[in-house]
Amino acid sequence: MAHRLDPLVIRHTHRIPAPAGPAGEGAVAAQQFDAALMSVGFKLSAEVLEHLSGLSEGTVVDTAVRTLETVREMVGDHVRHNTYFIDFPANVPDTFDFWMRCIAEALADDRTRTSTLEQLSAGLVNLLTLPSYGNYRHTYAEMLAHHDELIAAAGDRLTVLHLGRASEDELTGLYLALAGSSTPLGEDGLRDLKDLAGHCADGPQPARIPVRENRALINQVRLMAGASLLVDTVTDVLRLACALVGGDVTLREPTRLRTLPRAVRRALLAGLDAVVAAAPAKLADVHAHREMWKRLGERLHPHEYPQWPHAADVFAVARGEKAARSLDSRVEELLAISDVAGAVELLRTAPGRLFRSLDRLLRAARTQRERDAVVAAAEQVVADVSGRVVLSARQHLHNRAVETGRRRVFVNRLGRAWVTDDTRAPVRAPERERLIAALDAELRRRLPAVDHLLIDPDALDVALPLSGKATASGFGVLPRGSVSPVDGELLRFFVYWKQTERTTDYDLSALLLDADYATVSWLSYTNLRDAEGEHSGDITDAPEGASEFINLRLGAVRGSCVVPQVNIFSGEGFEEVEESFFGFMLREAEQKGRPFEPRTVRMKSELRGPGRVALPLVFLRGADGRWRAKWLHLYLKGTPTSNRVEGNRVTVAALLRAVVEVEQLTVRHLVDLMTDSTTTVTMWDGKTLPAGPVTYIGLERPDGLHPDSRIVTPGNLGDLIPA
Template sequence: MRDTLEQLVVRHTRRIPSPARSAGVPERPGAVGRGEVAARQFDAALMSVGFKLSGQALEHLSGLPEEAVTGTAVRTLGTVRELAGDHVEHNVYFIDFPANVPGTFDFWWRCIADALADDSARERTLDQLSRGVVDLLTLPSYGRYHHTYPEMLAAHDELVPALGDRMTLLHLGGPLEDEVTALYLALAGSSTPLGEETLRDLEVLAGHCADGPQPAEIPVRENRALVNRARLATGSEPLLDTVTDVLRLACALSDGDVTLQEPTRFRALSRPVRRALLAGLDAVVADSPAKLADVTAHREAFKRLGERLHPHEYPRWPHAADVFAVARGEKEARSVDSRVEELLGMSDVPGAVRLLRSTPGKLFRSLDRLLRGALTPQERETVVAAAEEVVAEVSGRVVLSVREHLHNRAGATGERRVFVGRQGRAWVTEDDRPPVLPPERRRLIAALDAEIRRRLPAVDRLLVDPDVLGVALPLSGKATASGLGVLPRGSLSPVEGELLRFFMYWKQTSRSTDYDLSALLLDAGYATLGWLSYTNLTEVEGEHSGDITDAPDGASEFIDLRLGAVRGTFIVPQVNIYAGEGFEEAAESFFGFMLRESAQAGRPFEPRTVRMKSELRGPGRVALPLAFLRGPDGRWRAKWLHLCLSGSPAANRVEGNRVSVATLLRGIVEREYLTVGYLTELLADRGTSVTRWDGRTVPDGPVTYIGLERPEGLHPDSRIVTPENLRDLIPQ
């Protein structure tokens, strides 16, 4: 368990818990002992995978016993290698890649010739040739490695180090328990929903920290469900104030989906747990009978839960029985949503506004519809005035979401509208909504800006890395995959280097699985210029490493692009599932990209050149992690997508989805996201001293620092915000 907790701390904070205190070894500040050699070896091993110890961490480790440093090194190296994707062997089909990649048809004919020379495949291949169609998957030499990983390594020169190689600092943390508690409080108290992997990490932390300090508030209900399960296990009262809190807790107890997006198969629950859930339901409804209306949104789930809780056995909790009576339709409890629908159906916008004022969050989520339904200036005034009056009661995340939405409603009717679900599944439709009229839109935007400005914490000195200004605010962790160097959907980040190399790795669980890495090239009008894939191995811009069609032991594919030779404006890498297991079924699957200079050589995969590596997860059959845009200045930038397409059950190819991909890309590229730059402007308006960091000069006193990486030498009382805790910028 200790190893797992230490890995979580390193992965989420880029801090190494102090080995001296964590392992019970007496500290010797400033001492130089036998640990010095081990610490320097640790630092050298980290640098080989693109990480490095901060000066403080190296000094601290040097003063420890050798065994303490070695243990920390083993655990930390395993964690950071996995972060960068270096924990697996990345082989390539063409052993010399990116050199000596053949033309596609020449390669296919070579595979056919090999099959004709193979006694076991000759007859089948001749039969296919006579019919004019050859299935590549039946050719013995196609889709499988023909050399070992060590043989591939021997074919490549050593990587020549370059100043542009990634070097991520690992800083010294406090004792393990202090680091774990701080991480738990940060995740549990997050004001924005967490991604799937982070939710799983919170589950581990909640169980470990159940008896320790707790967040003052847990605004995200999914987080609360996991914390409540841990509290219940220790005999503490769960935190419940809606009937849905109880339903989420029941899902957590059954290892189900606490987001309530997927149905949960409820387990048989022990009598003490049943009593706790029923008592919680009874208390919630007794305190506020109107909350019974929430049952209708999850009627079927409550029915199934009632079959496990047996409320009829506990007559002392009649209000809990009412919950299941509503679920079965035996008792009516109209929701606010149904009453609002009725009023809007009668074109009674003022009536709907009066009803929604009691639920400010719902009012804000309905603003666009209310304004479109308002037929007179007086009705629009009613809507805007109500929003201005209740804005202080709305969560910061919702205020920012509505602010971003209104900013993007300035366009004309008839444009394309992109929808993205919680799991990244995207689709496009015509936007036929009437516009939000400019006077109301401008007035609401001004009110929302003023409210966000009011809620931002007091900051005396703000130090900002210019590269972070284009990073989108993480209004939901669902819009960001887990991994290294990953930014929220809509973010823009600079891309520097001569060669851009994509990589993809997957390992199947139980059945033959074929993933295909491709890159689509588009012009400024989103028209297709070409692509690189297993059907087009070479182009002017670069090369594909070759198609692997089975991955029982894991497999990798690469695409190499010379950025100076790329035609057009957009590069869109994608991962297509051709056959077999989906992203959620595979034992492991991830995507990333590297940047290097042409003179560096090296293996196809070099961890210190990795700029980004993200897990491939989601329900679709085509993954679109990000795209690359050439700006008017000729420089390339990454635009983060985190999207997936449903695709076909099998045989997905870049040729078949290029129109859908171009349409989605247009929707994301042309949408304007609220960024870190937006918040820094609001802080500057309040009189905060904002300084752009030059990458060299570190202020003497404490500052609030926002950047892609934490620099060394900041004052210990400084507040640090990097992509790992970017959610902290979202005000409550």
């Protein structure tokens, strides 16, 4: 049973749960396993090889099959990536010549000659009516035959898989880590947590579940197991009700509630009653989701349970039969009459909300006395504010240093982005600097003492994951705003999609901008070849899955900015298709190889978001000439059909300018805060490891660290955020 969930451990931790089985001579099979892994860019650690070598050959083979299947999917190698142009990136034709060839072939075809002539006489030809356009003209095997083997290079990615504990221990550890995460999980993280919660229902449970969505999934399992519920707000109960019917526990999307068993109704009502009895003021939270509460009341029948009168009050508030003033409405009332001091005093009772209101309160303050009161209140309650909110406030205040001329970028929890002028009044420097000092002091107090820090320099500019929703799921993916180096001569993007029901056409494109974000050029199905690189050709239907590629020679790129994007031309959205993902590879010019080579994949990101245009990341050339990736994870609304790179150039440039100007809090900031005169800090050169235990922070865990070391990689980067 545990083996079914082992892939979750490999994906999240890059550890293989220690296989259990009869002893034997598994050394040869283990070496073959390692060789197979290296062909897709992975490798077994020395400890894993040693462990497998002492097991039977059958056990090693079973482990290899499961692991290979998992890692191939992690990098996108579980599907066949064909290309329209069989020799890509060689022999990609000029766009106009290619279109003329498609027309000539349509004229030579008896079935399409007449319609093509009619279109030509009208002066406009629809490419989709040409039989040789948009569909593969060769098999996957035929395409492979046109490409040489990939030549190994020192820069090829090699991700080490380490030895984990026994499967059950690893699953329990992963469950506790996800359930107790201090930052909200993304969609895939919530799904994994739900699977693990069911499996670990009878085992250890987290001492604390700070994220409400996580708590809803845990409560679902506890309810089924007959355990007491972990609820301290009425909204906790509403989230649980949504989880029980397979709905949205984030409450962003409406959930279709249905009749629940009597035992479940009793548990939910009892939980509600206890929350309101302990704190009647929490009835005010009902207003945020009044309509959902009304629908839930129709399913729970609270009138049948007079022993829980406080639960009935919840639904009375939802129906407007009972008054319950919310904190927000009372704050708004005070600010409407310019009573900043009164609003601050009221918000002291809700430290998190006070911190989220700091900017507004400081702008609303008319006197120095009022501004001092705002700052003093924040200083007094900062110890009661979550680390994530403290860091968010710190980042916000840092970016308020620039007072004029900025554009303001908004990104919702789904990654939808838009930009507008920043019309806010400035936050004065003395208050801003005093607050930043207080926040840094609090963060420094909460961070653990560290004797020896071992740092991978490439990890210093990784943005702190203040929300898992700011990061798409996938392999090698970093939080929004992170910056990572890009080393290699050839940069190759890829997109894969497989439609569910309707004909679906995704278009991979790359917009090239100069230092002022003006368009230099682009590569897409309308411009197949340019000085910088080549497009693999347009695929317009994906019943069996389809891929498109863009190959770029970084040294030839004109301009300072490369923006890959995926445009939905027609058909199903990113959340409707059976599967869709984006990624990029890096390789040297002499390596050759197939269009898709898994061991050159640096990143593979799932495309699951709103809008019709996806912007996964942007590549920026620095003043030193080096290229770096900045992670976006953004979606534009676009148009229902016919989205093209030419049509969204202005929107993308405006958004990019605003996003690039925003400075994220990174690992570097926390490293500076946790370092004092007693801390040894070593920048790892990729070769020599210290003999003793360290706290290691990097993009990948090195093989050979002392077993007592604390290890922080992107998979558990949230552990750096103080509670």
